Amino acid sequence: MNTDKRTEISTLGEFRLIEKLTSEIKPQHSSTIQGVGDDAAVLEYNEDKYSLVTTDMLLEGVDFDLTYFPLKHLGYKAIVASCSNIYAMNGTPTSATVAIGVSAKFSVEDLEELYSGIRAACDDYGIDLVGGDTRASMTGLAITITTIGEVGKDKIVRRDGAKLHDLICITRDLGAAFLGLKLLEREKIALGGVKNGQPKFDGYEYLLRRQLKPEARRDVIEELAAQEIIPTSMIDISDGLASELLHICKNSKCGARIYLERMPIARETYKLAEELHLDPVTAALNGGDDHELLFTVPLALQEKVAQLGYGVEIIGHITEESTGAALVTPDGSIIELKAQGFHGN
Ligand code: ADP
Ligand code: MG
Numbered sequence: 001m002n003t004d005k006r007t008e009i010s011t012l013g014e015f016r017l018i019e020k021l022t023s024e025i026k027p028q029h030s031s032t033i034q035g036v037g038d039d040a041a042v043l044e045y046n047e048d049k050y051s052l053v054t055t056d057m058l059l060e061g062v063d064f065d066l067t068y069f070p071l072k073h074l075g076y077k078a079i080v081a082s083c084s085n086i087y088a089m090n091g092t093p094t095s096a097t098v099a100i101g102v103s104a105k106f107s108v109e110d111l112e113e114l115y116s117g118i119r120a121a122c123d124d125y126g127i128d129l130v131g132g133d134t135r136a137s138m139t140g141l142a143i144t145i146t147t148i149g150e151v152g153k154d155k156i157v158r159r160d161g162a163k164l165h166d167l168i169c170i171t172r173d174l175g176a177a178f179l180g181l182k183l184l185e186r187e188k189i190a191l192g193g194v195k196n197g198q199p200k201f202d203g204y205e206y207l208l209r210r211q212l213k214p215e216a217r218r219d220v221i222e223e224l225a226a227q228e229i230i231p232t233s234m235i236d237i238s239d240g241l242a243s244e245l246l247h248i249c250k251n252s253k254c255g256a257r258i259y260l261e262r263m264p265i266a267r268e269t270y271k272l273a274e275e276l277h278l279d280p281v282t283a284a285l286n287g288g289d290d291h292e293l294l295f296t297v298p299l300a301l302q303e304k305v306a307q308l309g310y311g312v313e314i315i316g317h318i319t320e321e322s323t324g325a326a327l328v329t330p331d332g333s334i335i336e337l338k339a340q341g342f343h344g345n
Contacts, residue, residue: 015339037251038158039088039236040149050156052149054085060140068184068199071110073212074143075117081238082145083125084216084291088236089158090224091151095128099144101137114143125218155230157295162233162252166296166318169231171220172311173264174241175280178287179272180204180211186276206268214291220310221293227304231295240286243339244294245325252296255323256337258316261330285327285337 009017022036033050034042040054058064058078066074083093098118102111122129127147187199201208224231233252235244241258249256265280273280296318297305305314316328325337 034158039085039234040091040147042089042156042158046150048153049150050091050153052086052089052091052151053146054082054149055144055146056082056085057142057144059142065184065188066141068188069212071113072117072120075114075119076121077117077212077214078143078145079118079121079125079127079147080214080216081291082147083121083127083149083218084236084238084293086147086149087216087218087221088234088293089149089151090155090221090230090234091149092221093125093127093147093149095130096122096145096147097130098132099134099146100132101135101140101142103137103139103141106141114141125216155225157231157234158251159233159235159248160251160253161231162248162254162296162318163298164254164318164320165299166232167299167302167305167314168245168256168258168316168318169295169297169305169312169314170237170241170264171217171292171295172290172313173266173269173284174237174290174292175269175273175283175285175287176207176210176266177214177289177291178211178283179269179276179278179280180207180209181287181289182276182278183207183272184211204268204272206266207272211289214289216291217293217310220308220312223308223310227308229297229301229304229308231297234293234295237290237292237294239288239339240284240290241294242285242325242337246337246339248294248296249321249325252318253321255319255321256316256325257319257323257328257334258326258337259328262313262315264311264313264315281327 012020025035027035031044033044040052043051045051060066064074079096082096086093183204191197191199233248235247237244245256263284265284270280273283305312327335327337
């Protein structure tokens with residue numbers, strides 16, 4: 001441990017920490033097209049395709065709570081979350097490795113449950129599970145997924161290609177997964193550890209599904225290809241719309257305006273937010289776990305994109321960098337977007 005100087009990690013936050021740790025790293029191989037800084041690394045081993053690599057770790061007690069998150073669903077969601085990063089590059093996931101740290105509280109049957117979810121997601125998304133690592137941990141469960149994919153060189157979409165006047169699109173309503181999590185947390189407290197207690201989820205099945213069994217948007221990526229639409233920029237919405245739009249703005253050196261009345265928020269999201277005294281718009285902007293895609297397209301494609309279906313909605317447009325990124329309310333007020341997520345990292 002370095003004892004001369006001590007800086008608390010919390011003074012930097014996740015993104016500045018990653019920047020600090022990786023800014024000096026220079027690629028040594030001409031095959032490294034893109035290192036740190038997008039949804040996936042981009043590597044070149046082939047004349048007409050790039051390889052894509054993405055890694056994500058999930059930690060018990062930080063990213064999931066097993067008192068209400070079934071292991072099968074957790075395995076499924078871990079793969080979905082990982083391959084969503086490959087779709088965000090306009091790519092196709094092909095293979096994955098899974099590394100797990102497991103404490104003695106888990107049985108073989110528990111891990112079989114976890115893997116039944118992992119296998120189901122790999123089947124659904126056409127991914128070969130090709131390796132991993134298994135270690136005993138002191139406490140809890142840690143899951144690290146690395147997914148490898150590919151994309152045609154002329155099809156790759158990064159975070160840095162948004163241009164002035166481009167339309168900003170998202171692939172479905174936002175905030176539902178976050179409210180699903182709040183519902184699970186509420187019922188956990190209400191039941192207070194009562195064995196075989198029956199949680200009350202009536203009317204909120206959609207929110208639970210969005211939290212417990214999310215989808216990666218392969219359908220949208222395939223439809224964009226079928227319609228010959230290549231977005232100018234794209235990112236996976238894992239940490240909330242605000243922080244992801246700010247990534248696009250930073251990397252593309254642009255500003256953005258999104259419109260409150262255009263923001264899709266599901267009826268169930270409004271209803272539960274009201275019950276729990278939460279702001280549904282804040283949930284849509286800063287709630288995580290949606291695993292939808294945020295992308296930009298040239299203004300000339302407005303009609304084509306409006307007719308896409310698959311939940312795709314146009315919510316705003318790209319502006320000059322100096323204008324910053326903001327939400328415009330129906331009365332014309334402008335609220336600056338901040339990356340502060342509900343998750344506080
Ligand atoms: P995401 O939300 O898509 O998981 P992150 O914010 O975790 O993205 O990561 C941003 C970028 O930083 C990615 O390119 C990722 O590969 C890279 N990255 C994250 N953590 C590390 C690390 N510890 N060392 C090197 N690169 C990292
Ligand atoms: Mg990450």
